Amino acid sequence: MRKFFWAKYYNTGLVNWKAMALTKKKELKPTIRIPARPYITLTKDDLEEIISLLNNLL
Secondary structure: OHHHHHHHHHHHOOHHHHHHHHOOOOOOOOOOOOOOOOOOOOOHHHHHHHHHHHHHHO
């Protein structure tokens, strides 16, 4: 992992990457959190179409 941080430091020159490369910690736990996103969202038009199809079938 340190090689990755050194490579990022050389590419960007940001001090944050250098600090991560020089850390003494054995495990580097990321603090990035990706929020859950809905898979499918239905609009009112979609719901009306589904209801009309179901009514036609029944």
